[in-house]
Amino acid sequence: MIRLSTPLGDEVLSLKAGERVSLSGMIYTARDEAHLRMQEKGIPFDPQGAAVYHCGPVVKDNTIIAAGPTTSARMNELSGFLVDAGVRALIGKGGMGETVRKELRAEGVYLAFTGGCAALAASRMTLKGVFFEDLGMPEAVWAIECRDLPLTVAIDSEGNDLFFDVRRKAEKRFDKMF
Template sequence: MTKKAIQLTTPLGDEVLTLRAGDRVELSGRVYTARDEVHLRMQKEGIPFDPRGAVIYHCGPVIKDDIIIAAGPTTSARMNTLSGFLLDAGVRGLIGKGGMDATVREQLMGRAVYFAFTGGCAALAASHMTLKGVHFPDLGMAEAVWVIELDRLPLVVGIDARGNDLFGTVLEKAKRAAGPGQSRDCR
């Protein structure tokens, strides 16, 4: 029997501390897209929204006439060195694909989680979204911070607040299965 998805609504609080890597979640409420360039801009100019309990979606959506057409995740590892200031400011969740490194896993400990959304499902993601606004539109569609209202977006907890990491577990299993002399870099 499949376990029912956990319902969460932003802003998130201490409930994220009870989540476990592998838990299925349906997330509702406001999220903010952010990729590389805007992380750098926010470090210089400040975060243009209240980060307490916020969720950041590593995504550069496709938007036409104020409608979200596609909103698939970008590779989160690109933000490995850029996420700490957001977590320090109170962000409780990151969404993306592919996992994040040990530095981010440590930064999540006791305060936030990383949610995974399947790459290649941009239209599915968009079907759970309504556009609510934009910050830094001068950065262009892919890099601006889009304010999005979610309605039960299906996610999986990829890294929990205890440091359990689905991506790291799979990587270790792949390394063991490869055996001696085989390629060990599976990412």
């Protein structure tokens, strides 16, 4: 397991699709509405070396109760401005599209977290703040300190895509069967 800490630097450029990593440090949640608000009003945190987690956490009494990932493909057309601003890692569930693969080339990585493990994620997180709170719990940008969040490199900085490669191999096997 490769240990990473935010803010992230050029070390992410050597990661390869399929490798397991452990992430510690500040991360920021953002779903659809948060991406749109940041495009309109600006990024409320320092994006240099940041990690953005596609997540709408459940927060009660300033404690994160659950923090499972949302489907990252929903942010395919909304992520480029973050990468351009210096964000080095996007985190979420499922694959992302060709647009994101191109945007991440030589800039950063997409890290996958297993869906259904919201309690595991929350057990490794401490709430530090919130931006755009008026968007409501799932859509606000939450600033979170994480400790050893287990992730898999799904898209590396060379454009290798774990989800795409697995899907392509399965399709080839299926085609050979018929």
